[in-house]
Amino acid sequence: xxxxxxxxxxxxxxxxxxxxxxxxxxxxxxxxxxxxxxxxxxxxxxxxxxxxxxxxxxxxxxxxxxxxxxxxxxxxxxxxxxxxxxxxxxxxxxxxxxxxxxxxxxxxxxxxxxxxxxxxxxxxxxxxxxxxxxxxxxxxxxxxxxxxxxxxxxxxxxxxxxxxxxxxxxxxxxxxxxxxxxxxxxxxxxxxxxxxxxxxxxxxxxxxxxxxxxxxxxxxxxxxxxxxxxxxxxxxxxxxxxx
Numbered sequence: 001x002x003x004x005x006x007x008x009x010x011x012x013x014x015x016x017x018x019x020x021x022x023x024x025x026x027x028x029x030x031x032x033x034x035x036x037x038x039x040x041x042x043x044x045x046x047x048x049x050x051x052x053x054x055x056x057x058x059x060x061x062x063x064x065x066x067x068x069x070x071x072x073x074x075x076x077x078x079x080x081x082x083x084x085x086x087x088x089x090x091x092x093x094x095x096x097x098x099x100x101x102x103x104x105x106x107x108x109x110x111x112x113x114x115x116x117x118x119x120x121x122x123x124x125x126x127x128x129x130x131x132x133x134x135x136x137x138x139x140x141x142x143x144x145x146x147x148x149x150x151x152x153x154x155x156x157x158x159x160x161x162x163x164x165x166x167x168x169x170x171x172x173x174x175x176x177x178x179x180x181x182x183x184x185x186x187x188x189x190x191x192x193x194x195x196x197x198x199x200x201x202x203x204x205x206x207x208x209x210x211x212x213x214x215x216x217x218x219x220x221x222x223x224x225x226x227x228x229x230x231x232x233x234x235x236x237x238x239x240x241x242x243x
């Protein structure tokens with residue numbers, strides 16, 4: 001008797017799980033889709049993709065689900081369309097009860113804008129991979145000059161990651177210029193006529209630490225327009241050249 005009761009309970013539970021799966025996944029559900037809910041996993045960071053841009057991409061590909069029966073909404077197709085966009089790293093689509101299609105988006109976030117000599121501009125992400133400009137624009141540090149893909153990954157990515165993770169310098173630095181000798185010059189928001197000869201990313205933290213000490217201790221006393229250049233390439237030295 002107890003065995004039979006257990007079997008009946010298991011059968012009821014299995015039937016309920018099948019029923020729930022069918023209704024949550026949308027299969028066999030003729031309820032019209034009434035909304036698309038977009039969630040970004042990295043909502044604290046500014047990227048190029050917004051909910052409106054997601055809707056635009058789906059409409060352009062004729063897969064926007066609102067108004068369609070839930071059982072005809074192709075979640076895999078929606079994921080493929082969104083992941084075909086260079087600024088979306090991952091898209092997950094799942095259907096919920098009451099006609100809601102949920103999209104969870106992980107963006108590829110732009111790290112630096114690259115404007116090489118004689119070549120079209122583009123953005124890079126934290127891995128140094130190219131992100132085409134298209135119609136998007138972001139307020140990022142710009143790197144100009146003699147730049148190739150090897151230099152991007154070996155020098156510019158470490159520099160840009162450091163700036164991103166340090167609010168003071170991320171706000172201060174506006175441009176990185178790569179000279180012919182493959183060394184970097186930095187331009188800042190203050191002292192617009194002054195260039196910082198930074199060199200390479202070797203001893204990155206030490207150089208920025210010395211530069212900040214000079215900015216906070218020497219420049220306020222001498223005046224922001226006193227120097228035409230600051231050199232932090234030398235070990236534990238800051239060499240400033242007056243105008």
